[in-house]
Amino acid sequence: MSEKVKIFILGTYHFGNSGEHLVDINCKDVITDQKQEEIKEVIQKLVQFKPNKIAVELKQEDEKRLNEIYIExxxxxxxxxxEIVNYDNEIVQLGFRLGKMLKHTKIYPIDHMIYLPEEVFEYAEKNCPEFYKEYMNKANEYETSTNEHIRNNTIGENLKYLNNPKRVEKEHSDFYLGLAKIGAGDNYYGADMLTEWYRRNLFIFGNLQNISEKGDRILVIYGAGHxxxxxxxxxxxxxxxxxDPLNYL
Structure with missing residues (x-):
């Protein structure tokens, strides 16, 4: 039997304060001395996995330019x-830093962007007002609680929180699967949007398969929503x- 490829998926927030569709995560400046020490602690934990490849959330077609930047x-x-990645981005702060420590010669971008038809929320507001109100209330509560957690905890603690299986399951149920109800029995706007979300993740998975070889240990650094x-x-x-990332975090 062939040796399986070990896949460590590290769900993260975007260190550069990127908005995430309906939910806007605002983190402290990761370039401060304190946050840099916290990142070093995370790296020391990740290095124990001994990845031989690091995959990140960047378009696959940007691989050449990304690795020119990584070499520099x-x-x-x-x-x-x-034009590719900011210094405070998790790709640099986690991916580049760990890759340099382990003397990796390249970083692997595996993302594939698709269009998410967010006008589905305009439709929901007009045609499913009760659902829309409940959904937006949940989104606002999630944004508030997540931002509070990120502000009041270390980067390592936040990564543990984001990778907790119960939190992952709840987020997926509330903010993704819940969308299927919009337009059900008619135009299926919600199901169409959910289909596109799954399609993007299938593209990502295909790119992950494509870079994997027998015996690989691949660390995948990606937005926690995936x-x-x-x-x-x-x-x-x-x-x-x-x-399981919690075995290392």
């Missing part, structure tokens, strides 16, 4: 004005072995 980073010459689907795909594929 390894030479202590990061270009802060590049965790549920990517975990299930990894667990369902006989050539992959899912690695």
């Amino acid at each position: 980073y390894c030479r202590n010459n990061f270009d802060e004005y590049n 965790c549920k689907i990517l975990r299930e795909l990894v667990k369902g594929y006989r050539k992959f072995e899912f690695v």
Whole structure:
């Protein structure tokens, strides 16, 4: 029997304060001395996994340019004005930093962007007002609680929180599966949007399959909203072995 590829999916928030559709996560500046020490602590935990490849949330077609930037980073010459990734991004702060420590020669971008028809929320507001109100209340509560947690905890503690299976399941149920109800029995706007979300994650999974080779240990650094689907795909594929991030965090 062939040796399975070990896949460690690290769900994260976007360190650069990127909005996440309806939910806007605002984190403290990760370049401060305190946050840099917290990141170093996380890296020391991640290095125990001993990944031989690091995959990140960036378009696959940007691989060449990303690795030009990564090589300069390894030479202590990061270009802060590049068009691909900011210095405070988790790709640099976690992916580049760990890759340099482990002497990796490249980083693997595996993302594939698709269009998410967010006008579905305009339709829901007009045609499913009770559902829309409940959904938006949940989104606002989630945004408030998540931002509070991120403000009041270390980066390591926040990553543990985001990768907790109960939190992953709840987020997927409330903010993704719940959308299928919009337009059900008529135009299925919600199901169409959910289909596109799953399609994006299937593209990501296909790119992950494409970079994997027998015996690989791959660390995947991705937005936490992708965790549920990517975990299930990894667990369902006989050539992959899912690695629980909480065993390292």
